[in-house]
Amino acid sequence: ETGVTQSPTHLIKTRGQQVTLRCSSQSGHNTVSWYQQALGQGPQFIFQYYREEENGRGNFPPRFSGLQFPNYSSELNVNALELDDSALYLCASSFSKGGQQQETQYFGPGTRLLVL
Amino acid sequence: QKEVEQNSGPLSVPEGAIASLNCTYSDRGSQSFFWYRQYSGKSPELIMFIYSNGDKEDGRFTAQLNKASQYVSLLIRDSQPSDSATYLCAVGGLTFGKGTHLIIQP
Numbered sequence: 001e002t003g004v005t006q007s008p009t010h011l012i013k014t015r016g017q018q019v020t021l022r023c024s025s026q027s028g029h030n031t032v033s034w035y036q037q038a039l040g041q042g043p044q045f046i047f048q049y050y051r052e053e054e055n056g057r058g059n060f061p062p063r064f065s066g067l068q069f070p071n072y073s074s075e076l077n078v079n080a081l082e083l084d085d086s087a088l089y090l091c092a093s094s095f096s097k098g099g100q101q102q103e104t105q106y107f108g109p110g111t112r113l114l115v116l
Numbered sequence: 117q118k119e120v121e122q123n124s125g126p127l128s129v130p131e132g133a134i135a136s137l138n139c140t141y142s143d144r145g146s147q148s149f150f151w152y153r154q155y156s157g158k159s160p161e162l163i164m165f166i167y168s169n170g171d172k173e174d175g176r177f178t179a180q181l182n183k184a185s186q187y188v189s190l191l192i193r194d195s196q197p198s199d200s201a202t203y204l205c206a207v208g209g210l211t212f213g214k215g216t217h218l219i220i221q222p
Contacts (some may be wrong), residue, residue: 002161033210042120042204042212043160056210090159094209104150105209107159 003027004093004108012114013081021076021111023091031055031096032074033105034066037088049074050096086115118143122205122213130221135192137216139205142186149181149188150206153199154215160204163190195220 003026013019025032031050035043045058049068063079072093078085089112092105119142129135137151148167152160166172166179166188178191188207192199202215 035212040214042122042214044212045210048210058210088159103148103209104162104165106162107152110159 002093002106002108004091004106006089006091006108006111008111009109010112010114012116014116015081015083017081017115018077018079019081019113021078021089021091021113023074023076023093023108025072025074025091025093026106029093029095029106030072031094031103032068032072033092033094034074034076035090035092036060036085037090037110039087043090046076081115083115086113088112118146118208118211120205120207120211120213122203122216124214125217126219127216128219128221129195131195131197133195135195135199135218135220137190137192137203137205137218139188139190139207139213140186141188141205141207141211143208143211144183144186146208148207148209149179150209151177151179151188151190152204152206152212154202154204156202163203192218197222 005024033048034046037043047057052068068074088110091108094103094105150165151163154160180189204215205213
């Protein structure tokens with residue numbers, strides 16, 4: 001098992017609500033990336049945080065936002081939930097020196113979100 | 117738009133045989149390539165990574181990279197039923213393919 005933890009494990013929300021997902025990175029890691037994985041699809045990159053700053057973003061609307069804290073843990077916030085937001089949300093941590101090359105990531109167990 | 121293509125399968129391989137999984141990518145500037153295994157209902161787990169052209173071996177797994185052809189593959193020797201899973205290719209670390217569903221037949 002990796003040292004990456006996520007909470008909660010499962011969540012049910014209704015359309016229009018807001019949700020916050022949490023991730024604790026592996027010890028020694030300074031970078032956290034968030035992914036959305038719909039059923040039967042590969043993980044889709046949402047954004048990455050490096051040393052508390054957003055360090056890249058995928059093709060997701062602004063209602064997906066995040067934070068990274070001084071201890072390198074992170075939150076993913078999703079506002080105005082839509083039915084299509086139902087997915088497995090994955091957090092991955094890594095140690096980065098801040099360069100262009102993406103370092104090896106280790107995934108947490110994920111949060112399964114269902115929007116009704 | 118960076119793209120990573122994988123055959124979704126299912127790819128069925130007899131136990132003990134070699135399973136060959138393939139991945140092509142669109143971004144010529146990509147420098148890092150990763151293979152993950154994902155069991156149903158679980159999160160991806162890293163199998164191996166490769167940065168340079170050629171082969172890289174780790175136990176029963178061999179990753180092969182050809183940057184000129186924009187192609188990366190994963191070979192699994194002596195396939196076991198426990199290898200049955202979805203295999204995800206990630207290019208540049210952040211762009212994933214849809215995965216190939218591998219079934220090892222006992």
